[in-house]
Amino acid sequence: MSVVGVDFGTANTVIAVARNRGVDVITNEVSNRATPSLVGFGPKSRYLGEPAKTQEISNLKNTVGSLKRLAGRSLSDPDVQIEQQYVSAPLVDINGQVGAEVTYLGKKEKYNATQLVSMFLSKVKATASAELKLPVSEMVMSVPAWFTDIQRRALMDAAEIAGLKLLRLMNDTTAAALGYGITKTDLPTAEEKPRRVAFIDIGHSNYSCSIVEFRKGELAVKATAYDRHFGGRDFDKALVDHLAVEFKEKYKIDIFSNPKAVVRVAAAAEKLKKILSANQQAPINIESLMNDVDVATMMKREELEALVEPLLKRVHIPLEQALAEAKLTKDDIDIIELVGGCTRVPALKERIQKFFGKGLSFTLNQDEAIARGCAFSCAILSPVFRVRDFAIHDIVNYPIEFTWEKSPDIPDEDTSLTVFNRGGVMPSTKILTFYRKDVFNLEAKYAQPELLPGKTNPWIGRFSVKNVKADSKDDFMICKLKARLNLHGILNVESGYFVEDVEVEEPIPEEKEAEKKEGDKKDPDVCPNLVVPLQPSSEDEDEHAAKRLRLNDNLLTPDKAMETDDKPKTRKIKKQVRKGDLPIVSGTASLEDSAKAAAAEAESAMNMEDKLVADTEDKKNELETYIYEMRNKIDDQYAEFANEDEKTKLKAKLEASEDWLYEEGEDTTKAVYIAKMDEIRAVAGPIVQRYFDKLESERAAQKAIEEA
Ligand code: ATP
Ligand code: K
Numbered sequence: 001m002s003v004v005g006v007d008f009g010t011a012n013t014v015i016a017v018a019r020n021r022g023v024d025v026i027t028n029e030v031s032n033r034a035t036p037s038l039v040g041f042g043p044k045s046r047y048l049g050e051p052a053k054t055q056e057i058s059n060l061k062n063t064v065g066s067l068k069r070l071a072g073r074s075l076s077d078p079d080v081q082i083e084q085q086y087v088s089a090p091l092v093d094i095n096g097q098v099g100a101e102v103t104y105l106g107k108k109e110k111y112n113a114t115q116l117v118s119m120f121l122s123k124v125k126a127t128a129s130a131e132l133k134l135p136v137s138e139m140v141m142s143v144p145a146w147f148t149d150i151q152r153r154a155l156m157d158a159a160e161i162a163g164l165k166l167l168r169l170m171n172d173t174t175a176a177a178l179g180y181g182i183t184k185t186d187l188p189t190a191e192e193k194p195r196r197v198a199f200i201d202i203g204h205s206n207y208s209c210s211i212v213e214f215r216k217g218e219l220a221v222k223a224t225a226y227d228r229h230f231g232g233r234d235f236d237k238a239l240v241d242h243l244a245v246e247f248k249e250k251y252k253i254d255i256f257s258n259p260k261a262v263v264r265v266a267a268a269a270e271k272l273k274k275i276l277s278a279n280q281q282a283p284i285n286i287e288s289l290m291n292d293v294d295v296a297t298m299m300k301r302e303e304l305e306a307l308v309e310p311l312l313k314r315v316h317i318p319l320e321q322a323l324a325e326a327k328l329t330k331d332d333i334d335i336i337e338l339v340g341g342c343t344r345v346p347a348l349k350e351r352i353q354k355f356f357g358k359g360l361s362f363t364l365n366q367d368e369a370i371a372r373g374c375a376f377s378c379a380i381l382s383p384v385f386r387v388r389d390f391a392i393h394d395i396v397n398y399p400i401e402f403t404w405e406k407s408p409d410i411p412d413e414d415t416s417l418t419v420f421n422r423g424g425v426m427p428s429t430k431i432l433t434f435y436r437k438d439v440f441n442l443e444a445k446y447a448q449p450e451l452l453p454g455k456t457n458p459w460i461g462r463f464s465v466k467n468v469k470a471d472s473k474d475d476f477m478i479c480k481l482k483a484r485l486n487l488h489g490i491l492n493v494e495s496g497y498f499v500e501d502v503e504v505e506e507p508i509p510e511e512k513e514a515e516k517k518e519g520d521k522k523d524p525d526v527c528p529n530l531v532v533p534l535q536p537s538s539e540d541e542d543e544h545a546a547k548r549l550r551l552n553d554n555l556l557t558p559d560k561a562m563e564t565d566d567k568p569k570t571r572k573i574k575k576q577v578r579k580g581d582l583p584i585v586s587g588t589a590s591l592e593d594s595a596k597a598a599a600a601e602a603e604s605a606m607n608m609e610d611k612l613v614a615d616t617e618d619k620k621n622e623l624e625t626y627i628y629e630m631r632n633k634i635d636d637q638y639a640e641f642a643n644e645d646e647k648t649k650l651k652a653k654l655e656a657s658e659d660w661l662y663e664e665g666e667d668t669t670k671a672v673y674i675a676k677m678d679e680i681r682a683v684a685g686p687i688v689q690r691y692f693d694k695l696e697s698e699r700a701a702q703k704a705i706e707e708a
């Protein structure tokens, strides 16, 4: 079992694993600690991660980025239109979901965003497996806090298609907060004032701020605010737009008429931006950008800052929102931790520092903090790992309401209820109570569509409650439904059951701890049927559990009481007793199992194909190397072990094989390369054997001397 955390970024993906009693970020096949979040398609195989980046410029039409921002979105969404500016392959509609059209294996193909993400995740899986030398099947992955139910479901599906189980989809800034808190030994106790930290993540495409309270062994997110369109790529774009104008004047070229030129300028702009984070000015040079024109110019940091001023003007907004929602002021914040590549920009640091009026902290590794937090979360959730207990209370960002058809038997019933409120704790379970005589349906949707990204459909799911009927006295069935906003931030109605009111005699509880804790808080749901408005209601499952617990405590009291031989005072109360299950049929934005299975099969076929192509390439390289090696050795260390005739024969064979490699052997199968290698070996074999025999006899002679 492996413990893996993945920061799936718009630009870069970072993988962390738990090992050697700690968490390490691992390197990929070219020894980079971050992998480009890109997939590309070629005539023979796919290019996933690094090779997609290497091929990008020559394969623009078949390279797809912005993967996570496409998942769960539709082509018509204005947000997706923005993404098209950053994705070089054409985006298309595939049954309501956005996807890309590419040429793969010589054919036009369309893949939806979920599939594209699953392709990339299968690469992540392979990278982690190769490093750990273990099959990897589980991980925790990060997402922006603003991701909605449908986006989260798309990522869960994508992971499953890639053969990965996500133990948790964790909000980016929450992951950073976990990585921060779990290593601290000096957090305040439960009675003390919590430590309040603002985590600010500015990446390639988005910016989030979470206000988090830490106490020993736990963190609670108090608020998260974000700007969904604010990140390094906006800086790059401002630079590209500026340079395009400059190059037009200076060199009379229009880079926007040439997609390759745009991508090359964008890459140079990103480099320039990074240099300007540490230097006051920097040059930019691109050879033969287009029409054989070389371009060169200089840029000052203050010029870049002027270009992105519209962006800089927005820096304070998420910070203000987060504080307001946490009901805190700047002065309440003890520490401001910055993560994400873009927080290296001096102008951003200045604005954030000025806003809070205090110094900033960079105690976390800016590029790796989120992946590390995810790996810690994975370790906590993994049954085979022991980690310091750390409770994570995240927060509901979008309120969720349930709606249902009015019961024909209850004319003045409400038909909607907001069950998960903004700012409430996530994950959480609510028990919904319905009084019904027949099967019924309910729907869940986001209660405030204006909070959602782009034009997201607020609909979350439809849930049909089966086996509901009136009892023998034509009374309502009391239906209880478990609605859960789970660890991933995904909503489900997980189960249903029905209860009956039974009258039981129970001892009158003495004023006990449990009562004191609840204080004066009267819970309207204790016996909803006594009030008989028959309104559907919801309650926290935790409270429910607490009540059950109390019930059990009470059941134990008579025993104790008997020992004292003192008959306890009792009272008759109505209790709800669970009588049976109610099956729920759910319809959500998740893929059907059959569709997932088909996609998984397709993914594994493509994976096999990629492997075969890679193996074939390896065999070809091996053959090529072998030919060169033999050619050198036959006139060198093997020279004395072959007669002239043998030498001539082998050299002829090598030459013929080399010619073959550049002609019909240029592009053939793995088996043919292996056969070719065997052919040469058949000729070279006896010579090589004599060489080794000689070495062996020398070694034996040497040993005999030593032993004598
Ligand atoms: P997101 O979180 O938005 O999905 P991401 O996680 O892929 O994206 P990061 O890896 O945190 O993003 O940051 C990448 C961005 O940071 C890029 O735009 C990159 O150019 C920028 N960046 C990295 N180093 C520097 C630097 N020294 N100066 C300025 N910007 C930088
Ligand atoms: K990242």
Ligand code: MG
Residues within 6 Å of the ligand: 007, 008, 009, 010, 172, 203, 204, 340
């Ligand atoms: Mg990021």
